[in-house]
Amino acid sequence: MTIKSLFFWLLEHIYHYNIFIPDENDYDDDDNDDAAKDPAIILKHQLYSTRLYIPLLITILYILILIAVISPQDRSITVSNITPTLFNQLSLEHADTLSCPCSNIAMPYKAFVSHIIYFHPVCSSVYVSKEWIQALYLTYASSLLVNDFRTTAKSQVSQHY
Structure with a gap:
């Protein structure tokens, strides 16, 4: 077989290739169908359908293959012993995809977080201590003199709250 005859053989097979040939059980045997079905027209439509279907x-x-090849692939790159300079550079280049899956803290919190608690002078005074509050509610306050603060302390303090 020469190349020329091989080419014509291939061309003939492509020209007569039909993927829509029905199987034996697929033929319509209805006698109630009034439309005449010419086998030549059916074969012609099958060949046209094949010639449209295969290129599509x-x-x-x-x-689909081109999209799969061209689309960017995600990669995870782990950088150990990262410096602040390198982290800043990476955050500028990959701000929306950069993540830091740190499992432990490289720097203790006390290096950048400090807290000093300051109380209001009244809140830190002796007048809010437990002993002072209990002293306001003396059971024997009525036995003291009238000008003694302890007799009227309870009513004076509760008046302001």
Whole structure:
């Protein structure tokens, strides 16, 4: 077989290739169908459908493969012993995709967090201590003199709250 005859053989097979030939059980045996079905017209439609279907299938597969090849692939890169300079550079280049899955803290909190508690002078005075509050509610306050603060302390303090 020469190259020329091989080419014509391939061309003939492509020209007469039909993927829509029905199986034996697929033929319509209805006698109630009034429309005449010419086998030549049916074969012609099947060949046209094949000639349309095969290029469309090849084109769609080509586009899908091209999209799969061109689309960017995600990669995870772990950088150990990162410096603040390198982290700043990476955050500028990859701000929306950069993540830091740290499992332990490299720097203790006390290096950058400090807290000093200051109380209001009244809150830190002796007048809010437990002993002072209990002293306001003396059971024997009525036995003291009238001008003694302890007799009226309870009413004076509760008046302001």
